[in-house]
Amino acid sequence: MDMNYNGKKVPDVVIKRLPRYYRYLGEFLKQGINRISSGYLSEKMNVTASQIRQDFNYFGGFGQQGYGYNVEYLYKEIGAILGLDEGYKTIIIGAGHLGHALANHTTFEKRGFKILALFDNDPDKIGEVINGLTVYNVNELEHYIKENDVKIAILAIPKGATAEMADDLAEYGIEGLCNFSYVELESKKVAIENVHFTDSLMTLAYKIKRKAGLDNE
C-alpha cells in the first residue's frame, strides 16, 4: 500500500529504500564526507543515480544544482521523513530468547527509538532486568502504555498468542507493531511490519540451489 507524503503518492518500494540511504549517509558522515552527488551515491550503493534523484524528489529536492547534496542535511531530512526524530516509545512483548536479544540490540536506540520495558506472562521472568530494562507482567500493559505514551510494540511471543495480543495492544493505543512471530499479522487499526527471518533463509536456499543471485539483492 502506497503512502501519502504532502499529497504525493509514495510507492512502497521507495519507502523501503529509505533506511538503506540513511545507513549509507550515516556511514559517510562518520568518514567525514560531507558532500556527495547522486552519481557518487549511485556507485557506492549500486543503484542508478536516476533512481536516487527520483526517490528524493518524492519528498522535495534536497540538493543543489551543480553542487550535489550536503550529507548531514540529507541524513537529517531522511531521518525526519522516517520519523526517527519522534523518539517513539517502544516496548518489547515477550522476554524469551528473542526478547532478550532484542532488548540487547543497541541499534534501535541509535536510530532514535526509546526502548522502555519488556512484558511477559511467565512469573519466572517478571521482575527480571535485561540490559537495564524491567520485565513487567502483561496484565500491566494497558496501564503502562497509557501512562508512558508508548507508540510501538515489538512482538516476540509464540505464534498462537500473537493475533490476540495485537488486538489488545491496538485497543490500548499502540500505533505500530513490529511482529517477529511466524504468523501473518494484519490490522486495520495499527501499522504493522512483519519480520519473518525464516523467509529470508528460504529465499537464500533458493539462491543456493539455483546457484544464482550471487550479486545479492
Next chain:
Amino acid sequence: MDMNYNGKKVPDVVIKRLPRYYRYLGEFLKQGINRISSGYLSEKMNVTASQIRQDFNYFGGFGQQGYGYNVEYLYKEIGAILGLDEGYKTIIIGAGHLGHALANHTTFEKRGFKILALFDNDPDKIGEVINGLTVYNVNELEHYIKENDVKIAILAIPKGATAEMADDLAEYGIEGLCNFSYVELESKKVAIENVHFTDSLMTLAYKIKRKAGLDNE
C-alpha cells in the same frame, strides 16, 4: 537480480513471495484442506488470483483445469523449488544474545534446515551448549565446514567483524550467508540474504508518522 529456473527468468519479487505461499499452504494442510483454487487462495492471502497463477507458472503448472490445486502436492513442489528438501547444513556464527535466540529458533529446523553448531571467539562461550548445540572456536571453522559439508552460515556477529568473516566462510566453501549484523554485505562468490530488522522498525515509524499503510504489506 532475477534468477533462472529451467531457462525462464524468474523475477525476484516472485521468489520473495514463495515463502508466503508455502506458509499458507502448510496452514491449509494442518486444517485438513486438501484442495484449493487460485480464487480461494487469493481471498485468503489478499493478492489477485491472476498473480498467483502467474507466479506458479514460472515453475510449470501445478494445477488442473476445472479442479484447482492439490494442497499437499503444491506445498511439496514449492518446498522443492525453494530447496527446503535439500536439508542444507547450517551453522550460526556468534553465540551472543542473537546467536542464542537463533539457536533456539525452532522454525529453521521445521523448514528443513539442519542447524549443526555455533561458533564464537570468546573463550567464555566456547564449549557452551545452547539448545543442544555446541559452541566451537572460530578457528575450527574451516575444518568443521569441510568435514560436515556445511552450506549455510548465519551471521550474528558484530558489524566490524562481518565482512572479513564472510570472506573466510566463502573461502571455506560456504554457499549461502544469512547476515543479521547491521552492515551491507555483498559477495560475488556466495549467495547473501541480509536481515536488517532495524530497517523494518524504521519503515514502521514512517507508517505511524504518516498514519498510513494501515492495511499493511
Next chain:
DNA sequence: TAGATTGTTAATCGATTAACAATC
C-alpha cells in the same frame, strides 16, 4: 562564465491484472 549536477519530464521496461481459450 563554464562546468557540474540537480529536478523533472519523457521513454522504456517489467510486473500486475484482465481476459479467455483449453481442458479437466
Next chain:
DNA sequence: TAGATTGTTAATCGATTAACAATC
C-alpha cells in the same frame, strides 16, 4: 455434457531509466 478453473496471452499499470533544461 455443463461448470469450473487452470494456463497463458494480451492489456494495463507502475516503476525504473534516460534525457535534458534549469540553475547553482
